[in-house]
Amino acid sequence: MSGFIEGVGRDQTVLFPDRLDDWIGEDHLVRVVDLFVAELDLLGLGFVRSQPAKTGRPGYHPAVLLKIFIYGYLNRIPSSRRLEREAGRNVEVMWLTGRLVPDHKTIADFRRDNGPAIRRTCAQFVELCRRIGVLNGGCIAIDGSKFKAVNNRDRNFTKKKIASRLAHLEADAERYIKEMARIDNQETGEVHSEKVVHLARRQKRIREEIERLKAIDTTLMDAPDGQISLTDPDARSMATSARFSGLVGYNVQSAVDTDTHLIIAHDVTNQGFDRTQLMPMAISAQKALGRKEVQVIADKGYFSGTQIFSCHEAGVSVTVPRPETSGNRRKGKFVKADFQYDPERDVFQCPAGRELIYRYTRQEGGLNVRRYWINECQNCELQHQCTSGKERRISRWEHEHLVDEMRSRLGRDPDPMTLRRCTVEHPFGTIKAWMGSTHFLMRRLRNVRTEMALNVLAYNIKRMVNMIGIRKLMTAMAE
Known part of the structure; x- marks a missing residue:
């Protein structure tokens, strides 16, 4: 006896093999995924069938591939190649798919080709939460957060960036020319020739880089917003709250219920500011909740007279602090x-x-x-x-009376801005932690929106499980 717990021998045979279902508990999260997809009207949501292979082999059912992706984002596995590996070795995925193992290209193509349907699936889960009475829509917090794109900062160009880079390169090229002239005047022999050749080679590479940047600078004239991103053409350089920092990526907007912390509505834009996003997000939340009147709170970055009035006309009560645009208060003058x-x-x-x-x-x-x-x-x-x-x-x-009413609401207790911060920033932090430092894996705005919808769907499913439990959620789905 070894004194340790021993496993089953690898060459051990059994008379009655284990069933896959025996490995999945009755209250396992994958059962929620399976039931949720089974209750969906995939055709009505707009999912398309996979094209059959040239050999005549039929394609995979959309439900199988959708289950794989929901499971992947629930378990922080967004990569199609990693999902292919999981389908061949993970018992939970085997149970979901019936031991089907689609190749990574089929998995990736499904996500790319069914973007609108996947986004509608995310909205369908919010509708499920509303239908079972979890969402009362008493108050909605809206905020935006910057997410990194595939595009590196060095692959994003603006007029200012190119001018700065060209100035450095021109200075380097001039320095190499002076160094070559000095070597010609002061040194001789084989070492002299090697140094000159080496410096000439480096100076040539700098000149090629200068010509490349000048070509990009010419192309920038046709860019409507004065930016070009080479890896992901839709990604944009955006400032962040940290001083002298920024990233190339997307601005993700979300509307979160203050009671349940469920994400009611979301969107992805490549605009680096929030001023024009208040009304679209408020109206999206209003439609998702099925209510005529909705209370919305947002930070001062959303303050816009036209947006506030449009929300008022639509029955949305907005609370947004007015930003201090004058410097008179700091000077001790009246404002x-x-x-x-x-x-x-x-x-x-x-x-x-x-x-x-x-x-x-x-x-x-x-x-x-x-x-x-x-x-x-x-x-x-x-x-x-x-x-x-x-x-x-x-x-x-x-319509300044609308701003006056907002100011009076801001002075109430509890503080609306504290409630906003405690509500809407937590989901962003959670999703970014799941996505890791790379954040988005896909390129182009339409694909990034699909990827974000899968992240939001995974977040909402986990949130519902934490609130009411797996059994109650599955019972509500089946009703």
């Missing part, structure tokens, strides 16, 4: 918030107690803005704290 507006009389009262009256209305950025001022500023004892001009002018958007 617009120090001027009190009287809606009944349509006047502003300044800190000195005088009234700024309405003068005229003009359009600024597509918004109708009313202008107010007074002609007594030159005789005011507080002018040095207020303005350096003849009079202090105040602007008010015609």
Whole structure:
């Protein structure tokens, strides 16, 4: 006796082989995947059949390949090659697919060719959560996060990047020329020849790189946003919150329920800012919840008068802090918030107690803005704290009452911005941890959207399992 637990011999035979089903418990997560896909109307969602091989062999059923991908993203295995290996050695995948082992190209082609259907599948799970009563839609938090693309920063070009790079290369080329001239004047012999040849070779490579960058610079003239990415043409250089940092990638938007932390709606864009994303995300969340009125909270990066008014017209109550665009507060001067507006009389009262009256209305950025001022500023004892001009002018958007209402909501307890941060940033962190440092594996915006939908679907499934358990979730699916 060895004194240790011993395994079964590799050459041991059994009379009755184990069934695959014996290896999968009744409350195993793969049973959720199997039942969810079985309940889907794959044809209605838009899934297409795999093309039969030239030999006449039929293709794989879309359900088999969809199960493989959902399982893969649930277990942090997004690669088609790794999924092929798992299908041949992983008992859980064997149980899901009936021991089918599609090759990696078939798996990858399915994800590429069924992007819209996969995104609708993600939305279908949100609909399931709403139908079984988990989502009440009391409040939705919206935020965006930058995700890395396949494209490296060195393979992304802008006018500024190219100008900086060309300046360095021209300086290097000039330095090599001077060094070759110095060697010619001061050295002789075989060593002299080798040094000159080596420097000439390096100087030639620099000149080739300069010509390449100049060609890219010429191509940039036709780029609508002044950027070119060579590996993933749709990826864009984006600033991040860290100072002097950035990445080449995509801006992922999500709308998260504050009660359940489920991702209600999401999207992927290659715009590096959030200002135009408030209304699209709010409307998507509204449709997903099936509600006419929805409360939405977002950070100051989403502040836009046109977006706020569009949300109001659609029945969405938005709470977004107004960014501080003036530097007067840091200088110890009065800012617009120090001027009190009287809606009944349509006047502003300044800190000195005088009234700024309405003068005229003009359009600024597509918004109708009313202008107010007074002609007594030159005789005011507080002018040095207020303005350096003849009079202090105040602007008010015609729908500024919406901003005033948002400001009053921001002052309530609990703090909406704290609730937003605790709600929407956690799913982003979780998904990025699953994806690893590489983040997206696919190229082009349409494919990245598909990849993100699979990540969101995996997150929502795990979240539901944590909330109500596997058995209750499967019972709800079957009803």
